[in-house]
Amino acid sequence: MSARALWRGVVRFAGAEVPVKLYAAVEDRDVHFRLLHEPDEVPVTRELVHPETGEVVPFADAKRGYVTAEGDLVILEPDELDALAPEPSRVIDVVRFTPRGAIDPRWYVRPYYLGPDGEQEAFAALAAALERREREGLARWTMRRRGYLGALRMHRGHLMLITLRSDPAVLADAALAAPADADLDPRELDLARRILETLAAPFEPEAYADTYRQRVLDLIAAKARGEPVRLAPPPERPRFEDLGQALRASLERERPRA
Amino acid sequence: MPERDAADGSALQPYWSGVIAFSLVRVPVSLYAAHRRSRPALRLVHDDGTPLSRRYVCPEEGKPLTSDEIVRGYEVEEGSWVIVRDEELDALEPAKSREIDLRRFVPRDALDPVFFERPYVLVPEPGAAKAYLLLARAMEEERRAGVATFVMRGKEYLVAIFADDGVLHAETLRFAAELRAPADLDLPEPALADVHRVAELERAIDGLSADGLDRSLLRDPHAARLSELIEEKLDAGVDVVEARRPEPDEPEVDLAAILRGRLSATAARDGHDTNGQDRDAYAAADAGGRTGRTTTKRAAVTGALMARTKAELYEQAKALDIAGRSAMSKEELARAIRERR
Numbered sequence: 133m134s135a136r137a138l139w140r141g142v143v144r145f146a147g148a149e150v151p152v153k154l155y156a157a158v159e160d161r162d163v164h165f166r167l168l169h170e171p172d173e174v175p176v177t178r179e180l181v182h183p184e185t186g187e188v189v190p191f192a193d194a195k196r197g198y199v200t201a202e203g204d205l206v207i208l209e210p211d212e213l214d215a216l217a218p219e220p221s222r223v224i225d226v227v228r229f230t231p232r233g234a235i236d237p238r239w240y241v242r243p244y245y246l247g248p249d250g251e252q253e254a255f256a257a258l259a260a261a262l263e264r265r266e267r268e269g270l271a272r273w274t275m276r277r278r279g280y281l282g283a284l285r286m287h288r289g290h291l292m293l294i295t296l297r298s299d300p301a302v303l304a305d306a307a308l309a310a311p312a313d314a315d316l317d318p319r320e321l322d323l324a325r326r327i328l329e330t331l332a333a334p335f336e337p338e339a340y341a342d343t344y345r346q347r348v349l350d351l352i353a354a355k356a357r358g359e360p361v362r363l364a365p366p367p368e369r370p371r372f373e374d375l376g377q378a379l380r381a382s383l384e385r386e387r388p389r390a
Numbered sequence: 391m392p393e394r395d396a397a398d399g400s401a402l403q404p405y406w407s408g409v410i411a412f413s414l415v416r417v418p419v420s421l422y423a424a425h426r427r428s429r430p431a432l433r434l435v436h437d438d439g440t441p442l443s444r445r446y447v448c449p450e451e452g453k454p455l456t457s458d459e460i461v462r463g464y465e466v467e468e469g470s471w472v473i474v475r476d477e478e479l480d481a482l483e484p485a486k487s488r489e490i491d492l493r494r495f496v497p498r499d500a501l502d503p504v505f506f507e508r509p510y511v512l513v514p515e516p517g518a519a520k521a522y523l524l525l526a527r528a529m530e531e532e533r534r535a536g537v538a539t540f541v542m543r544g545k546e547y548l549v550a551i552f553a554d555d556g557v558l559h560a561e562t563l564r565f566a567a568e569l570r571a572p573a574d575l576d577l578p579e580p581a582l583a584d585v586h587r588v589a590e591l592e593r594a595i596d597g598l599s600a601d602g603l604d605r606s607l608l609r610d611p612h613a614a615r616l617s618e619l620i621e622e623k624l625d626a627g628v629d630v631v632e633a634r635r636p637e638p639d640e641p642e643v644d645l646a647a648i649l650r651g652r653l654s655a656t657a658a659r660d661g662h663d664t665n666g667q668d669r670d671a672y673a674a675a676d677a678g679g680r681t682g683r684t685t686t687k688r689a690a691v692t693g694a695l696m697a698r699t700k701a702e703l704y705e706q707a708k709a710l711d712i713a714g715r716s717a718m719s720k721e722e723l724a725r726a727i728r729e730r731r
Contacts, residue, residue: 197435203633237503261591310556324528344546382413
């Protein structure tokens with residue numbers, strides 16, 4: 133089963149040029165719902181309306197505006213916004229290489245596999261060079277007149293491009309910290325660490341499956357057949373007087389039996 | 391889909407509320423998206439400069455709809471729908487919808503970032519600061535991340551929870567089944583690379599290398615150009631509509647402030663041990679966390695009250711000397727108690 137490439141580009145840096153094809157690495161398996169008007173089960177639509185006059189404005193006719201801190205509004209015309217959009221290009225411009233992991237994975241959005249576009253040897257050389265130097269690249273490119281930022285890196289022997297968020301707000305949140313003077317009981321901390329040790333395990337993503345999704349589909353099928361739906365109640369959980377008790381009970385529970 | 395965060399200036403809302411279960415230790419928390427919408431955010435506006443409101447309408451009747459006239463449906467056949475309600479989705483996995491049960495702790499470095507989907511920050515509910523800080527410190531010292539599955543807003547997620555600087559972060563992960571294997575894409579076997587060409591590329595890579603990442607490289611040039619355009623127009627007074635009412639001077643609530651408040655020394659010291667307070671936070675999660683609609687304070691309080699049995703509510707109403715309590719239903723008791731507070 134051969135996949136269709138989403139896009140074709142050219143990875144470029146310091147005189148090197150490697151034509152590539154981009155393939156989606158992620159499959160969307162969501163169960164898709166629509167919002168309906170309950171009495172007649174008609175899918176709803178959205179509209180824009182002037183909050184004072186009630187006038188309905190078609191989406192295509194709406195302008196865009198920026199609201200300042202003082203509440204003033206600057207209207208931006210469609211042609212002005214269009215002039216800001218980047219020019220189309222096939223270049224995936226790698227601006228920097230860093231050690232693996234220097235690009236915080238919390239900024240990752242979506243991974244894409246790269247494959248050669250014709251020049252197989254050049255592609256193989258790029259993958260080998262990245263692997264040998266143990267580096268990842270920071271890349272910029274334009275697709276459909278939108279600018280993208282991405283990490284160019286190897287994943288289990290295959291070349292990947294992973295889109296990144298460029299919102300500075302993510303970077304600010306990375307600087308969150310708890311107060312330094314947190315008063316933690318050393319015995320409780322020791323208990324907590326020991327519990328962690330008993331629950332230590334390797335990272336095995338294949339061990340997890342989305343069972344909920346199937347239950348949703350089963351629920352839908354049951355309702356479609358007109359079957360009554362029984363709602364399960366939330367589970368009861370044991371309560372403890374204090375954190376210390378809960379920690380001791382936890383260690384007891386998790387300790388492997390001799 | 392419900393808005394994940396409000397770009398219109400309203401208060402920061404959690405995306406989900408529930409309990410982190412660390413064996414028998416329970417830490418009530420709220421989950422906030424770590425990623426905010428890009429600045430500058432643009433609004434859709436009328437020609438006269440008024441920001442436009444969005445609403446749902448029924449295209450057949452042509453009338454605008456309120457939220458209680460709208461339901462979620464799945465198309466089983468063309469034009470044939472099955473309606474699915476929030477309570478029904480919740481009841482499919484009631485435990486997983488309310489708690490993240492951390493049964494496995496993996497080495498932090500073993501988390502493969504190719505699975506990373508969305509970053510979140512966990513904020514402890516009032517009273518849970520001590521347990522939260524303890525779990526965070528233990529995870530940081532052990533250099534481990536907790537992995538579990540849970541249900542949030544009608545979808546199941548694989549999630550990794552880890553600590554940085556005493557703060558718990560969550561990262562939803564893709565399921566392995568959602569990530570295509572290279573074999574599925576029929577990518578050609580890697581060709582043999584020419585040794586000289588590889589060496590050439592390695593030199594080129596070295597020439598562009600740095601030890602760390604210069605954050606200025608991450609800045610969005612489009613956002614910068616947009617900001618420039620906006621400033622030019624503001625300075626020139628072109629296409630500027632002045633505010634008719636002065637904006638209320640609300641201090642911007644940000645995640646750092648919320649976290650500081652909940653983790654302050656006072657919060658950690660004076661708060662009750664978390665396990666006792668669990669039920670209220672649990673119920674507050676019932677009230678607001680599931681549906682994806684904005685949790686109002688009222689709903690959260692009523693929700694917390696509704697988690698109690700009718701007998702418990704009656705005792706409380708008695709203590710508050712609420713008139714007519716013997717004739718009230720459980721809902722009526724909860725409302726009356728809430729109004730007394």
